Amino acid sequence: MTDKQPECLHCQRTSDQVPLVHLVYASQDYYICPEHLPILIHEPKKLAGKLPGVENLAGHQH
Numbered sequence: 712m713t714d715k716q717p718e719c720l721h722c723q724r725t726s727d728q729v730p731l732v733h734l735v736y737a738s739q740d741y742y743i744c745p746e747h748l749p750i751l752i753h754e755p756k757k758l759a760g761k762l763p764g765v766e767n768l769a770g771h772q773h
């Protein structure tokens with residue numbers, strides 16, 4: 712199994728550097744720091760390529 716260190720999807724900082732929020736998506740574990748969590752909420756398309764399938768998320772509509 713992988714023992715890859717959890718790191719933010721967006722900035723690749725690890726839990727040594729920032730608190731990380733644990734996400735489970737398509738049965739995979741992902742982590743994102745609070746600084747970048749709003750991107751996932753509001754502009755998930757910006758994470759396309761980092762979070763597989765995220766382009767299917769509409770994001771928060773204003």
Ligand SMILES: [Zn+2]
Pocket residue numbers: 719720721722723724743744745746747
């Ligand atoms: Zn981050």
